[in-house]
Amino acid sequence: MTDIRLSVNGRPIAGACEPRTHLADFLRDRLDLTGTHLRCEQGVCGACTVLIDGAPARSCINYAVNCQGAEVTTIEGFGGDEVMSRLRTAFHEEHALQCGFCTPGMLVTARDIVLRLPEADAAQVRTELSGNLCRCTGYAGIVRAICRVLDERRGAAPVSAGRLGPVGARPGASVAGARPAMTEAGTAPAAAPGTGELGLGGRKPNLETALSFTVRRPIDEVWAVLGDIPRVARCMPGASLSAPPSDGHVEGRMSVKVGPIATNFAGAARIVREEAERRGTLYGAGRDGLSGSSARAEVTxxxxxxGPDATRIDITLKTVLAGPLAQFGRSGIVKELMARLAEQFARRLEQTLEHGAPDDEAMPETSLRPLALIAGLIADKFRSLFRRAR
Structure with a gap:
């Protein structure tokens, strides 16, 4: 059991729970806040949406212990909130609910839209609602209700993105209410090298996997290229540098597209290389300011x-994922995905070693598309089954 302290609907809460307990279960089972609904329990449907430090978050994929020191607001905590009151009235008058199961999470998201995007039109509202599923209404009444409140509030000042706190990922916090300073873009600034803020920082990973692949080049040549950070970044699909590397410190971006979710992680990393052992470790942290997804990683x-002209590369990945993309952290899927990525990386690395750069015309993909890789994996399995059946 782990002791946690947090604020729920303005009330301080202290207690103990299993590290594996999700925030939604903690709210419902321990605090009787059953307005937070559970349906998919994979972070997809949005029924369990609550506010964590002012930002909408899926409570079914955030662990309660990761919310140490956080301020959590559930649907029950908006009793005196003017915007929520207007939304409830509009939902009623515009017939924006039928069975009502999705409504608590829908209202939390709707409030965020009204405050964050005061000039949004109906098309933008529909886009913002894409993470909240409703199987009854067809969304027409929901969109009308939100647009009605937006129209009533035209001219009101938007909420600054800088007020939004980190969504869900608060492992290791020891001081209640402690928050990192936020930039104007609403993302935590990257830590300077050596501060210990990069990597896992003692946190327990929720994703851990190992993989190996072989490149047909001598070990000294491979080791030298892996020390050239810009060349390595070109070999990784979706990766790009935002500034020249300096003393092992790297700043860059990783573009990720998972179905309708498109993110652009910005982050930093520190790379430590051990020359004699021919091994290295990358300590990194990144965040997507739009979706709230975040990741901390240690890659060894x-x-x-x-052989004289072949080198095996063994990689161990440990990651703490939080936010919407954490739903894809199931070990089986991720291990297969990482194996496919390793194949792509190995091919591009070999091209770099042979020609000085990967063949971008042969591999034009500039962003990481996990679903496309998984689809390819499923197709391969079907082909294998078909061959065995013949």
């Missing part, structure tokens, strides 16, 4: 010769 790689 080790080289070993498998």
């Amino acid at each position: 790689y080790a080289l070993a010769p498998t």
Whole structure:
């Protein structure tokens, strides 16, 4: 059991819970706040949406212990909120609910839209609602209700993105209410090298996997190229540098597209290389300011010769994922996905070693598309089953 302290609907809460307990279960089972509904329990449907430090978050994929020191607001906590009161009235008058199961999460998201995007039109409202599923209404009444409140509030000042706190990922916090300073873009600034803020920082990973692949080049040549950060970044689909590397410190971006979710992680990393052992470790942290997804990672790689002109690269990945993309953290899917990415990386690395750069015309993809890789994996399995059946 782990002791946690947090604020729920303005009330301080202290207690103990299992590390595996999701915030939604903690709210419903321990605090009897059953307005937070559970349906998919994978972060997809949005029924469990609450506010964590002022930002909408899926409570079914955020662990309660990761909300140490956070301020959580559930649908029951908006009793005196003027915007929520207007939305409830509009939902009633515009017939924006039928069974009502999705309504608590829908209202929390609607409030965020009204405050954050005061000039939004109906098309933008529909886009913003894409993470909240309703199987009854067809969304027409919901969109009308939100647009009605937006029209009533035209001219009201929008909420600054800088007020929004980190969504869900608060592991290791020891001081209640402690929050990182926020930039104007609403993302926590990258820590300077050596501060210990990059990597896991002692946190327990919720994703851990290992993989190996071989490139057909001598170990010294592979080791030298892996020390050239810009060349390595070109080999990784979706990765790009936002500034030249300096003393092992790197700042960059990773573009990720998962179905309708498109994110652009910005972050930093520190790379430590051990020359004699031919191994290195990357300590990184990144965040997507739009979706609220965040990741902290430690990636260790080790080289070993498998012949005079071949080198095996062993990689261990440990990650803490939080936010909407955490739903894809199931080990089986991620391990297969990482294996496919390793294949792409190995091919591009070999092209870099042979020609000085990867063949971008042969591999034009500039962003990471996990669903496309998983679809390819499923197709391969069907082909394998078909061959066995013949």
